[in-house]
Amino acid sequence: MSLLELTGVSKRFGGLQAVGDITFSVEKGEILGLIGPNGAGKTTIFNLINGYYAPDVGEIKLNGEPIQGLKPYKVCRKGLARTFQVVKPLGRLSVLENVMVSAFSKTNHLPEARQIALEAISFTGMDAWKDNLAKSLPLGMRKRLEMARALATKPQLLLLDENFAGLNPSEVERTIEIVKKIHATGITILIIEHNMRVIMAISQRLLAINYGVKIAEGSPEEVANNGKVIEAYLGVAHA
Amino acid sequence: MTKKAVFLVVPALLVLIFPLAFENPYILHMLILSMLWIVLGVSWNLLGGFTGQVSYGHAAFFGTGAYATAILVKSGQPPATAWWGLLVGGLAAALLATFIGWICFRLRGPYFSLSVLALSEVLRLVALNWKEVTNGAEGILFLPAFNDKGAYYYIIFAIAAITIFAVHRVMKSKLGFYFLAIREDQDAAESLGIDTTKYKLISLMISAFFTGVAGSFYMNYMGFIDPGIVFDLSKISIMMILVTMLGGAATLWGPALGAVIYILVSEGFRVYVGSGHLVFFGVLIIVIILFFPNGIVGSILEAKGRRERRTDNKDPKQVGA
Amino acid sequence: MTPQLAGQIELFLQVVIAGILLGGLYSLIGLGMSLIMGVMRIINLAHGELMMVAMYITYLAFSLVHVDPYVSLFIVLPALFLIGAGLQKYLITPVMDVESVLPQNQVLLTVGIGIVLSNLAQLIFSADYMSVPVSYASKTIYWDVNVGGQTISLSFNFPFLVAFAIAIGLGAALFLFLGKTDIGRMIRATAQDKRAAAIMGINTKRITYITFGLGAALVGAAGTLLAPVYYIYPAIGGPFTSKAFIITVLGGMGNIAGAVLGGLVLGLGESLGSVYISLGYKDAFGFVIFVLVLIFLPKGLLGKSSV
Numbered sequence: 001m002s003l004l005e006l007t008g009v010s011k012r013f014g015g016l017q018a019v020g021d022i023t024f025s026v027e028k029g030e031i032l033g034l035i036g037p038n039g040a041g042k043t044t045i046f047n048l049i050n051g052y053y054a055p056d057v058g059e060i061k062l063n064g065e066p067i068q069g070l071k072p073y074k075v076c077r078k079g080l081a082r083t084f085q086v087v088k089p090l091g092r093l094s095v096l097e098n099v100m101v102s103a104f105s106k107t108n109h110l111p112e113a114r115q116i117a118l119e120a121i122s123f124t125g126m127d128a129w130k131d132n133l134a135k136s137l138p139l140g141m142r143k144r145l146e147m148a149r150a151l152a153t154k155p156q157l158l159l160l161d162e163n164f165a166g167l168n169p170s171e172v173e174r175t176i177e178i179v180k181k182i183h184a185t186g187i188t189i190l191i192i193e194h195n196m197r198v199i200m201a202i203s204q205r206l207l208a209i210n211y212g213v214k215i216a217e218g219s220p221e222e223v224a225n226n227g228k229v230i231e232a233y234l235g236v237a238h239a
Numbered sequence: 240m241t242k243k244a245v246f247l248v249v250p251a252l253l254v255l256i257f258p259l260a261f262e263n264p265y266i267l268h269m270l271i272l273s274m275l276w277i278v279l280g281v282s283w284n285l286l287g288g289f290t291g292q293v294s295y296g297h298a299a300f301f302g303t304g305a306y307a308t309a310i311l312v313k314s315g316q317p318p319a320t321a322w323w324g325l326l327v328g329g330l331a332a333a334l335l336a337t338f339i340g341w342i343c344f345r346l347r348g349p350y351f352s353l354s355v356l357a358l359s360e361v362l363r364l365v366a367l368n369w370k371e372v373t374n375g376a377e378g379i380l381f382l383p384a385f386n387d388k389g390a391y392y393y394i395i396f397a398i399a400a401i402t403i404f405a406v407h408r409v410m411k412s413k414l415g416f417y418f419l420a421i422r423e424d425q426d427a428a429e430s431l432g433i434d435t436t437k438y439k440l441i442s443l444m445i446s447a448f449f450t451g452v453a454g455s456f457y458m459n460y461m462g463f464i465d466p467g468i469v470f471d472l473s474k475i476s477i478m479m480i481l482v483t484m485l486g487g488a489a490t491l492w493g494p495a496l497g498a499v500i501y502i503l504v505s506e507g508f509r510v511y512v513g514s515g516h517l518v519f520f521g522v523l524i525i526v527i528i529l530f531f532p533n534g535i536v537g538s539i540l541e542a543k544g545r546r547e548r549r550t551d552n553k554d555p556k557q558v559g560a
Numbered sequence: 561m562t563p564q565l566a567g568q569i570e571l572f573l574q575v576v577i578a579g580i581l582l583g584g585l586y587s588l589i590g591l592g593m594s595l596i597m598g599v600m601r602i603i604n605l606a607h608g609e610l611m612m613v614a615m616y617i618t619y620l621a622f623s624l625v626h627v628d629p630y631v632s633l634f635i636v637l638p639a640l641f642l643i644g645a646g647l648q649k650y651l652i653t654p655v656m657d658v659e660s661v662l663p664q665n666q667v668l669l670t671v672g673i674g675i676v677l678s679n680l681a682q683l684i685f686s687a688d689y690m691s692v693p694v695s696y697a698s699k700t701i702y703w704d705v706n707v708g709g710q711t712i713s714l715s716f717n718f719p720f721l722v723a724f725a726i727a728i729g730l731g732a733a734l735f736l737f738l739g740k741t742d743i744g745r746m747i748r749a750t751a752q753d754k755r756a757a758a759i760m761g762i763n764t765k766r767i768t769y770i771t772f773g774l775g776a777a778l779v780g781a782a783g784t785l786l787a788p789v790y791y792i793y794p795a796i797g798g799p800f801t802s803k804a805f806i807i808t809v810l811g812g813m814g815n816i817a818g819a820v821l822g823g824l825v826l827g828l829g830e831s832l833g834s835v836y837i838s839l840g841y842k843d844a845f846g847f848v849i850f851v852l853v854l855i856f857l858p859k860g861l862l863g864k865s866s867v
Contacts, residue, residue, distance in 0.1 A: 091424075107302035113413070352664065518676055521674075
């Protein structure tokens with residue numbers, strides 16, 4: 001049984017078919033990369049998995065259990081965490097308080113939540129920032145906060161939505177390390193990313209989307225050399 | 240004893256022995272009103288400042304608490320209701336809150352605020368028209384259970400203390416974290432495992448409970464209520480917001496400070512100027528919103544925070560520590 | 561056709577007429593708010609107080625200089641326009657930039673403005689009910705209709721008739737203004753997408769001043785038109801602000817035709833409700849409808865809003 005299964009999932013917004021008949025699985029313990037040009041529907045897929053939207057048709061199963069249409073907080077409690085492309089820090093709370101909020105999804109006790117939060121903060125290298133207000137953080141740190149918060153919910157599956165966008169090269173390196181560290185603890189990762197170098201380096205498998213439909217799936221080398229993928233990014237002439 | 244505890248205990252003791260030393264009924268009345276408004280401000284703030292759901296209709300809970308007590312008394316169990324009534328008022332308001340929340344939390348932001356306002360007005364009209372139960376515009380009148388203001392002083396002091404303590408404890412618990420998360424970013428909160436509807440409802444119910452108790456106390460103390468007084472939009476609902484903003488929303492003591500200032504200023508105007516205190520408060524709201532949006536206590540805390548951060552030697556350029 | 565049935569029909573038609581005429585006036589009140597909400601997403605809880613200001617101006621013009629209310633429209637419209645634009649420029653726009661814990665500072669600001677206006681009025685004019693006793697205040701036009709052999713007599717209250725006509729006229733003028741003039745187009749552009757409008761060179765700040773001014777002028781006109789048939793007192797604003805909201809929400813924010821429809825629906829609803837159901841609860845219906853529409857029909861009865 002795959003950890004996450006999408007079968008025939010479609011979503012339409014008014015006249016726009018954002019996602020059309022998407023079927024794929026994510027196996028336990030793997031890192032699956034989701035690529036595609038802007039507007040291809042990648043974040044929509046995340047929003048469908050996460051419970052933000054309900055699919056018009058299709059099924060989404062986590063550990064064999066259907067989760068499509070469930071509210072985001074329920075999906076989170078079933079072991080799925082996500083970061084947001086447009087970061088959503090809880091601005092007037094400190095970094096520690098931010099992460100404690102997500103830690104409370106696993107416990108009702110303040111000291112325990114604090115402990116879980118501190119661990120997640122350490123794991124992502126944010127110790128020096130733990131008492132700073134989230135709204136005072138630079139972008140790179142905000143993206144790390146997203147990850148720390150996701151980790152504190154002790155997920156089985158982590159959805160990373162463009163965590164690397166806007167980071168400078170050394171931040172990118174650091175974040176790759178963190179993602180690999182997360183993976184090493186056994187967490188399965190589904191990652192959307194535009195930075196090709198990053199996603200090729202991290203992913204074990206790739207899935208390419210364009211105009212809401214799957215156009216290629218396979219190992220990074222296979223997908224990168226797939227004619228349709230090249231066409232989607234660079235245009236027909238290069239295919 | 241820690242410094243903070245001293246700051247709490249000493250004034251509390253002073254407040255407690257005050258009526259024994261001074262028996263001036265006028266001053267006692269002012270203090271009683273102040274403490275009543277402290278309860279109103281602090282309870283509103285739990286939902287408004289801490290959970291970010293701005294209710295323009297809290298008079299609904301104040302009025303419900305008042306009328307619950309009044310109806311209970313009219314149905315014939317006198318003095319005991321000084322105590323029972325408080326609890327009944329609070330519970331009635333909390334029950335109403337479940338209903339109002341179930342309807343209004345489907346809406347967000349200002350639309351939530353306006354829908355609560357609308358329902359509060361509906362309640363006022365019901366109280367005005369359902370004469371069999373509420374006596375309509377004539378209101379309900381009965382003799383207060385105690386003759387001496389001192390008793391009421393201690394009761395409202397206890398209520399205020401309990402309210403502040405309760406809000407304090409809630410905000411330091413998981414509930415508090417969740418409320419703040421909802422305030423900061425409701426969608427992020429949902430993704431972090433928070434059932435935002437449930438927790439908004441909890442916040443509303445706690446808030447409504449204490450507001451209801453305050454309404455109940457008001458009925459017991461004043462001995463007379465009518466729909467125009469206890470369900471009033473400007474003088475209750477909006478004033479609760481003003482009092483909180485004046486002192487500082489999202490601070491524990493802000494609304495308390497705002498309440499005391501409100502009573503002092505209202506009384507000052509009434510005595511020395513005669514009228515026009517509402518114009519002053521209107522202007523005050525405008526000034527606060529434009530220049531001191533975080534209220535008095537909020538601004539002080541902010542200034543302190545900025546000073547503290549400047550003495551910090553955290554280098555913001557430190558990336559990937 | 562029995563006399564009783566004819567009587568029922570007469571009553572019903574009378575109530576409907578009264579409702580429609582009232583509805584025209586309500587539309588004017590709602591139009592202003594719908595415009596403001598649609599373009600600037602501003603919730604103006606002082607809307608009724610602006611109407612009150614117009615009514616007092618009308619009262620002063622009449623009692624001091626004997627200017628007929630319909631003529632004082634020419635004073636009220638520009639005066640309220642300036643007041644509205646001024647409020648937007650000096651108070652509301654600055655607040656949009658202030659960061660605070662409590663969201664919706666802007667709404668609370670308008671609450672403060674409303675409190676100041678109504679209580680100033682009370683200080684200046686006292687809380688007494690004033691009136692503008694024009695000669696035609698109770699003038700009625702009668703129209704006898706033959707229904708199945710029985711004659712029913714329908715009466716139209718003259719001031720309400722004039723108010724209705726002028727309200728529809730102003731509504732049409734607004735519609736043309738928004739549709740055909742440059743400024744009107746700029747207003748609509750700002751309503752649809754403020755940033756895009758700004759990028760395309762529209763001075764969106766100035767547009768917001770103009771829009772608020774227009775909204776204030778419209779509700780001011782409603783106040784003037786209402787003056788001959790209503791008492792004037794400082795607290796009159798509140799209930800009308802509520803009505804404006806109900807109409808705005810019914811019609812869809814920013815939807816001009818919707819606001820007119822909403823006004824008529826509210827007017828009819830109140831008229832029918834107060835006669836056939838209960839006078840005391842008629843305002844309560846409006847509020848209940850308000851909440852229901854907000855929840856179930858967020859884009860209004862017509863399903864189209866600019867928000």
